[in-house]
Amino acid sequence: MNLKSTLLTSFGLLALLVAIPTISTLSAQEAEPKQEVRGRLPAHWNDIVTEDQKKEIYKIQHGYQAQIKKLELEIAKLEAAMEDEVKSVLTDVQLTRLKELIEEEELRRKKNEAAKEAAKKALSGS
Template sequence: MKRSAFLLLLAAVAIVANLPARSIGQQEAGTTPVANDLPGDEQEAAAGEASDAAQIDGELESDSGVETQRLPPGYSEIITNSQRRKIYQIQQGYQSQIDVLQRQIAALVTSRDAEIGAVLDPQQQQVLKFILEIRERNRTEMEQTISTQRGVTSPQANGPVTAEPALEDTELTPIE
């Protein structure tokens, strides 16, 4: 069994090694990744598929307005444009169900977090709120530091970062 898995992996590497070098998301005009291996008539058909795929990509982009369809990792290197269209159709068929489930997950997470927060007494809730505020300030400061180091200035949506309150200035009562 191990040998067959190794041979399969070796074959996949050999296929990928023979593909034309290109950047992710870029495709040579009028070709599919395997079009160069096809006879002349089939290359013309593949070129037609490439323009069809570009139209499909454009339609998907304009229909959604936000996000274009994406192939699973590694697929773009090995599929034809007709397979690409089929995959996009499959993805579209599942997307509404996925959206419903993601909204349900978000509602469940919110409900779970509310129940977990209810376990804490008011003092613990106050301490937790303080801890989370400190973490958020640290995260914001870190993002600003990284942006500054890269030479990018990010707009501050929440206004300027205020000085962090000293731990001594915070009224905390002992937990019994």
């Protein structure tokens, strides 16, 4: 094969590799029936509400989700601003030490996670 046919073959294979997942994704999306709105009932509600009430509750919850997400983002921004302002009170030496303490805590956390994972594997016989 010459260079031109090799390039065309490679390009064709690449196009095929890109097209197959796209086509299968589109087919899967078309095949999926419209999903019901789902939510989460408060504790003990499942025992006292009807299926129709559940559906209505889930719709209500869904209606508030966008507002809740927006407020959660705003809270996160406010908390970050507060943390920055609080840190501005510290000296450079205190900020350095704070960073060291946070890094030490992260290292401890990673060691604990590794130890838990090793114990889990030992118990499962893996």
